[in-house]
Amino acid sequence: MLLGANYDFDVARLWFGLGVDKGLNSAPLNSSGTPFGGTAPAPSTDSRDLLLGVSVPFGPHTVVADAIRKDDRGVPNQDAQQYALAYMYAFSKRTDVYTSYARIRNHNGAGYVEGNSEEPGLGDRQLTVGLRHRF
Numbered sequence: 001m002l003l004g005a006n007y008d009f010d011v012a013r014l015w016f017g018l019g020v021d022k023g024l025n026s027a028p029l030n031s032s033g034t035p036f037g038g039t040a041p042a043p044s045t046d047s048r049d050l051l052l053g054v055s056v057p058f059g060p061h062t063v064v065a066d067a068i069r070k071d072d073r074g075v076p077n078q079d080a081q082q083y084a085l086a087y088m089y090a091f092s093k094r095t096d097v098y099t100s101y102a103r104i105r106n107h108n109g110a111g112y113v114e115g116n117s118e119e120p121g122l123g124d125r126q127l128t129v130g131l132r133h134r135f
Contacts, residue, residue, distance in 0.1 A: 064086040
């Protein structure tokens with residue numbers, strides 16, 4: 001189950017997400033290897049995910065910050081927290097440049113890694129820089 005909401009206050013947009021994962025394959029890991037050495041982590045079969053975020057636009061600039069918490073309710077209790085910060089500069093309504101930094105903190109052998117839509121990720125930190133054009 002996933003519940004999400006956002007609200008635009010004009011000076012900032014806040015968003016919230018709550019996910020409930022139950023059962024086999026309900027919360028797969030984005031990397032099946034052992035990114036931090038040791039035993040390969042097992043995906044959670046009972047967890048709760050909470051996302052809180054804010055974006056603040058000012059002129060062509062936008063700053064985004066968010067935090068995610070995974071509460072693993074299984075026996076391993078493999079919780080994780082992710083914190084991210086991003087900056088975007090808009091050249092036009094369809095083109096911008098961006099940079100972001102994110103960090104995951106795993107607990108009790110959790111194996112969550114930073115990744116994106118193209119790469120599953122290998123570590124607990126990610127720095128991105130890019131140019132985006134929307135068609």
